[in-house]
Amino acid sequence: MLDPQFLRDHPDAVRKAIRDKKAGESDLVDRALAADENRRASLTELQTIQQQLNEASKQIGPLMKEGKRDEATPLIEQTAELKDQIKTIEETAREHEEAFNSVMLEIPNIPHESVPVGMTPDDNAIVFEWGDKPSFDFEPKPHWDLAAQHNLIDFERGAKVTGAGFPFYVGKGARLQRALIQFFLDLADEAGYTEMQPPLVINEISGIGTGQIPDKEGQMYVANLDDLYLIPTAEVPVTNFHRDEILDAAELPIKYAAYTPCFRREAGSYGKDVRGLNRLHQFDKVELVRFVHPDESYDHLEHLREDAERAVQALGLPYKRLLMCTGDMGFTQTKKYDLEVWSAGQDRWLEVSSISNFEGFQARRANIRFRPEDGGKTQFVHTLNGSGLALPRIVATILENNQRADGSITIPEPLQRYTGFDVIG
């Protein structure tokens, strides 16, 4: 949710954001401004009458106490009328309030000035590349062939037991997953993050707080009986950890790292994107979340990005860093980097991390504030998060990039003390 004051002061900036992000109708801003007018008008009207009622009650009090009932009676009759009025005005005030809120929820966050304007993935800027693509004197295999060859991942039985996109990891495959989780969490720990194990299901209010609801509701699995949602990312429970709280400025920045499985329905996905580990309904991820002072959030975005890149580099995986353009960025972000790792067996890049600044957008929705050092008015914190990292595509690229002619796979050196083996096959 945007700051209503910002909308009033800079309607053109909001219009531009909606255009650049292609998020929402062109008349959104005008509808929001009109709704805001309505809302404030009915609020003022309501408050005036409430004041009259309060004053009347204040007069009645003493009269009743002194037993002057006859003097109080006309006043009481007057309040009856006021209460009628209040009831109807309250109703319209609430309608206006709701109308305003629902329009506001449709307005996307404003992109940062450093973000390239563009509509398609082609407009994303490649700002950094690291590592050399591995070269082979044989045809490198895709990870699903390698996984089958070494019996690391069982997609078929996963489909039998649950459905497509829910694989079993078996033997060294399972072990590799566990090693990666441990490795990523240790890196996060070294970078000063507090480790956290959040709930894997969340309620509706939490979904609204981070913006999954109502925007991306269809992407979540729902536990209907209890009105709970399976988390699509640890971002949701971890960010909502501080929902409705006023933090101490001295506590900032707060940094959490959480490993969780993530559940996504991925409605509408198809084609080669869904092959193997490329896109799953359930996958593991270590997520990094920061709550920071508004003045520092863009510094923290870079630090967060470095934390994610450090993990990719440690595994020796060639990658590129993209600065996402306005149209490819998402509704709630102001600035977002994607990290894409080279997949030798598929001859393509795979996204393994997405690092975003939300400024106060989530904080306002989730009501996460802090009290400034000087004791001034409370302000909304800025929230950021990034994957550090998502596992399946990392597993895929480790297998593919490190395969040898005989089909065996070497494990990146830093990971070996976690896996307990240095080669598969």
Next chain:
RNA sequence: GGAGAGGUGGCUGAGUGGUCGAAAGCGCCGGUUUGCUAAACCGGUGAAGGGGUCAAACCCUUCCGCAGGUUCAAAUCCUGUCCUCUCCGCCA
């Protein structure tokens, strides 16, 4: 799942239907005293929203888990709901 108790400001914790946004304490901020620190003393200190102002001051409304209801008037009474705690049952 059954029975009982309770949910009040950053925290602890009082509160008789009517000057209660709410005592007191802690914490925090400012000041006095003071070699330094601490202590002591004095004063201040909730949130959201609307109006007002160059900015303040200031004015108003709402908020005592949440949602309704009774009443001229609700933190206080009634109903529902959520959560916490204790006991019982079930159980990894």
